[in-house]
Amino acid sequence: MxxxxxxxxxxxxxxxxxxxxxxxxxxxxxxxxxxxxxxxxxxxxxxxxxxxxxxxxxxxxxxxxxxxxxxxxxxxxxEEFLAEKTKIKSAKIPKLLPKFLSYEAIQSGLSMIDRSTWIGKRDYALILFLYASGARISECLELSLGDIDGEWLYIRHAKGQKERIVPLAQVAKDAIDEYLGELPFEKDFIWCNYKGGKLSRISAFKITQKYLGVSPHVLRHSYATSLIRGGADIRVVQELLGHSSLLTTQIYTHIQKQDLKDTVDVCHPMAKENL
Known part of the structure; x- marks a missing residue:
């Protein structure tokens, strides 16, 4: 060497x-x-x-x-071992569309959950929460009871220490309230494991994998994709996701463009013509 x-x-x-x-x-x-x-x-x-x-x-x-x-x-x-600075350009990598689930696929997964136990209610509420908030799993698992105030969610343990406030769908809030109502432990944090400790990232992964076949992060992608497809402004989505740069959020616009292309391919008569 x-x-x-x-x-x-x-x-x-x-x-x-x-x-x-x-x-x-x-x-x-x-x-x-x-x-x-x-x-x-x-x-x-x-x-x-x-x-x-x-x-x-x-x-x-x-x-x-x-x-x-x-x-x-x-x-x-x-360190002056070299007289001139050398830098070799990286190869261009095509951007991959983020994996996401449709609302129907998420509903199908939710229907598989046995909600007769508090564990089942927790799993149901967790999946709904992730899809309804777009929160990172790390942000989700650090939530305390005071971080949900009515229809608003306060994310205080955000990436890069950047706090943000996002609206939370009432259906997700109701599911969390139902789960907490049967939780056999008194805790300041929301997501508990079966022993009453904090739910771990591995356990959260197992929950979403069991019912949806994906990681928790795919629900964050699904949240953003649903908003973009619904016509949300890209800068609003950036704010909701807590992205520091708009460039990070713009990956989701590729999904919108693909939707437009698919519509033209199916609906426009010239799309199927061979000249």
């Missing part, structure tokens, strides 16, 4: 305080190049590096390795 690579690994471990797992990932990506060409990584030019990376057909894997390489070269430039 070259001295520059050793210095970089020490830097990201000690100064940047990256996890050992992350450091090992960087080490694996970068050491692969040095061992392949039997030269210090700092001496390799861009065409030589790309010749090895061309073996990777998966663009996400390619970009991960490029990220490691660019971080290393950036470090070398700042």
């Amino acid at each position: 070259s001295k520059e690579l050793e210095a970089f690994l020490e830097y990201i471990l000690v100064t940047k305080t990256l996890s050992k797992k992350s450091v090992e990932a960087y080490k694996g990506d970068l050491l692969q190049l040095e061992e392949k060409f039997q030269k210090p990584l700092i001496s390799l030019d861009t065409p030589t590096i790309l010749s090895l990376l061309s073996e990777y057909k998966n663009k996400r894997t390619l970009n991960r390795k490029l990220s490691s390489i660019n971080a290393f070269f950036d470090f070398c430039y700042k």
Whole structure:
């Protein structure tokens, strides 16, 4: 291993305080190049590096390795191991539409829940809440009783410490009230496991997987998709989801565009014509 690579690994471990797992990932990506060409990584030019990376057909894997390489070269430039800054452009990855469920699919899953027990009422209320609020599962599991005030939900444990207020559908509020009315524990938080402790992310995942076959985050996507399809303004959706950047929210506009295309393909007579 070259001295520059050793210095970089020490830097990201000690100064940047990256996890050992992350450091090992960087080490694996970068050491692969040095061992392949039997030269210090700092001496390799861009065409030589790309010749090895061309073996990777998966663009996400390619970009991960490029990220490691660019971080290393950036470090070398700042430490004056290199006279010129080198950066290799990442490969363009087509945006994937987020997975989501239709309202009918969610209703079908809800109908499978046995609501004769408080556990069943909890599962029913949890799924309704996630779909009605668009909350992240981490935000959901930190909710306390005082965070729901009438038809408003106060999300105080938001990503990036950005609190927000969103309206909560009455049907979800009613389901939560019914669940809490039979909860055999007195707690300040809302979502309990069978022992009376806080519901974990793993348990929440098992609940949505059991009845809907998806992770809790898909219900957040489903919430946003329903709003966009219903004609909601993209900036309103951004505010409801708590996205700091509109670019993050704009992925959902691709769904709207696909809906328009599908409508034209089905309804317009020229869509089926071959000229």
